[in-house]
Amino acid sequence: MKVLVATQKPFSAAAVKGIKDILTGAGHQVEVLENYAAQADFVAAVADVDAIIIRSDKVTEEVINAAPKLKIVVRAGAGYDNVDLEAASAARIVVMNTPGQNANAVAELALGMMIYMARTQFTPSTGSELQGKTVGIQAFGNVGRLVGQKAAALGMKVKAIDPFLPVEKIVEGGAEPVINLDELYSKSNYVSIHIPATPQTVKSIGYDLITKMPKGGVLVNTARKEVIDEAGLAKALEDRADLKYATDVAPDNLAELKEKFGARVFATPKKMGAQTAEANMNAGLAAANQIVDFFATGNTRFQVNKF
Numbered sequence: 168m169k170v171l172v173a174t175q176k177p178f179s180a181a182a183v184k185g186i187k188d189i190l191t192g193a194g195h196q197v198e199v200l201e202n203y204a205a206q207a208d209f210v211a212a213v214a215d216v217d218a219i220i221i222r223s224d225k226v227t228e229e230v231i232n233a234a235p236k237l238k239i240v241v242r243a244g245a246g247y248d249n250v251d252l253e254a255a256s257a258a259r260i261v262v263m264n265t266p267g268q269n270a271n272a273v274a275e276l277a278l279g280m281m282i283y284m285a286r287t288q289f290t291p292s293t294g295s296e297l298q299g300k301t302v303g304i305q306a307f308g309n310v311g312r313l314v315g316q317k318a319a320a321l322g323m324k325v326k327a328i329d330p331f332l333p334v335e336k337i338v339e340g341g342a343e344p345v346i347n348l349d350e351l352y353s354k355s356n357y358v359s360i361h362i363p364a365t366p367q368t369v370k371s372i373g374y375d376l377i378t379k380m381p382k383g384g385v386l387v388n389t390a391r392k393e394v395i396d397e398a399g400l401a402k403a404l405e406d407r408a409d410l411k412y413a414t415d416v417a418p419d420n421l422a423e424l425k426e427k428f429g430a431r432v433f434a435t436p437k438k439m440g441a442q443t444a445e446a447n448m449n450a451g452l453a454a455a456n457q458i459v460d461f462f463a464t465g466n467t468r469f470q471v472n473k474f
């Protein structure tokens with residue numbers, strides 16, 4: 168089978184080698200399309216491929232229509248909002264993710280952002296410490312749980328909420344469950360967002376929630392820009408000069424936010440949560456192994472679509 172690794176933001180060379188070794192070792196052919204300039208380049212590269220490994224690359228209906236032999240897409244990572252699941256299912260293409268494989272990298276970045284904001288973005292201005300503060304974790308999945316554990320190790324109090332988990336699982340994971348988002352935001356000095364972008368969550372975090380945060384609150388988003396109501400965020404920062412926003416997924420209104428609120432808003436230049444040697448290796452190799460297994464045995468364990 169022919170497998171395309173399509174990564175606009177490339178994996179490390181070592182991870183690419185590992186992916187190639189696994190796939191060619193199982194008798195597959197590998198093509199790599201990295202750093203491509205336009206979506207058209209991706210569309211042009213799929214004409215004869217049976218499988219695709221992606222990161223945040225967009226598998227649109229156009230990509231699917233251009234790939235008549237395609238049988239499986241593996242998103243090397245957690246969030247699959249970049250894949251048109253409906254179009255994939257209609258074409259009977261299996262879509263998988265590699266849950267948990269890059270979670271530690273993202274969790275470390277979330278904690279790093281909290282420290283960066285607490286320590287005034289590493290300027291000499293007097294900052295504050297995380298110890299003794301409360302972090303509220305919005306969604307207690309693979310990343311959220313790790314953020315909680317690391318925050319607890321720094322002496323933070325950890326609260327969490329997850330609509331898909333029974334409270335016992337939150338307690339088992341070392342966090343104190345809260346009953347709703349209002350409670351999470353109103354009791355947390357830091358809120359760390361770990362929800363996926365879905366029709367239910369898009370623009371779900373806005374003025375009302377953000378302004379529930381106590382004085383000096385910092386909102387940290389290593390999830391998706393789409394879950395933030397950007398106008399609501401801007402108004403919250405306007406009305407509450409004590410609030411701050413740090414994100415790994417730059418909002419569309421970043422220029423306006425930076426101009427109005429300066430260092431109270433921080434965004435990484437490009438999403439980097441999963442961009443570590445370890446996470447590249449974990450997610451990339453998992454994706455390759457899942458493809459090998461799918462073609463060898465039909466294993467669809469990590470399939471996220473239904474048809």
Ligand code: 3PG
Pocket residue numbers: 176222223224243244245246247269390438439440441442
């Ligand atoms: C994920 O959903 O796994 C993360 O957002 C990482 O995305 P990336 O592979 O584009 O860095």
